[in-house]
Amino acid sequence: MSTIRLLVGLGNPGPEYSQTRHNAGFWLVEQYARMYGQTLQPETKFFGNTARIQKGAMDLRVLQPMQFMNRSGNAVATLANFYKIQPDEILVAYDELDLPPGVAKFKTGGGSGGHNGIKDIAARLGTPDFHRLRIGIGHPGDKSKVTGWVLGKAPQTDQVLMDDTITEACRSIDILLQQDxxxxxxxxxxxxxxREN
Structure with missing residues (x-):
């Protein structure tokens, strides 16, 4: 059985960002909490919204940092320190430019791939060795267009692919928690x- 004790979803707070690609991590943790009948609630001491899911041997904290993406590590490190959660017990879900919509992949450790949220979490935890769940949002094809892309709303076709992937990724998290x-x-x-067949 895997010992993931903290599930983090990255995004930017505020209604103007709620539908943007950069908030894919937020969408995932909200959906995962919903699967267990939980809603994320504001918890100021952890600089974010949190929930706790307990089922059988599972005791999982869920966190949405409510500071901007490049300061996400503050919330993660604060909550992890408080509950004595180790970096290898943390799974962070976030948007990934290098994967197309409709694809999600697990990864452990490694570089940030230029993702400011991941960069800040690694800096705050003092290690990049935490688990990641990368949710594909696609790439605009030009580096200069990346900011507008991640902070933009996906077209309906891409959004449907991302939503389906997030649903499936939530099931995968269950498998991770129950198996490996x-x-x-x-x-x-x-x-x-x-889906490709």
Missing amino acids: MRAAQQHLHSFKAQ
């Missing part, structure tokens, strides 16, 4: 394979 990373990765991979 390999089983979760296989589930996500087979979902992608099914």
Whole structure:
């Protein structure tokens, strides 16, 4: 059984960002909490919205940092320190430019890929060795267009793909918690394979 104790979803706070691609991590944790009948509630001491999911042996904290993306690490480190959660017990979900809409992948450690939220979390935790769930949002094809892209709203076709992927990724998190990373990765991979057929 995997020992993930903290699930973090990255995004930017505020209604003007709620529908933007950069908030894919927010969408995932909101949906995951909903699957267990939970709603994320403001928790000022952790600089974000939190929920707790308990089922059988699972005791999972869910966090949406409510500071801007490049300061996400503050909330993550504060909550992790408070509950004595180690970096390798943390899973962070976020938007990934290098994956197309409709694809999500697990990854452990490594670089930030230029993602400011991941960069800040690694800096605050003092290590990049936490688990990640990358949700594909696609790339605009030109570096100069990236900011407008991530802070823009996806067209309906892409949004449907992202929503389906997030639903499947939530199921994969369950598999990760009940089994292990390999089983979760296989589930996500087979979902992608099914859709391409």
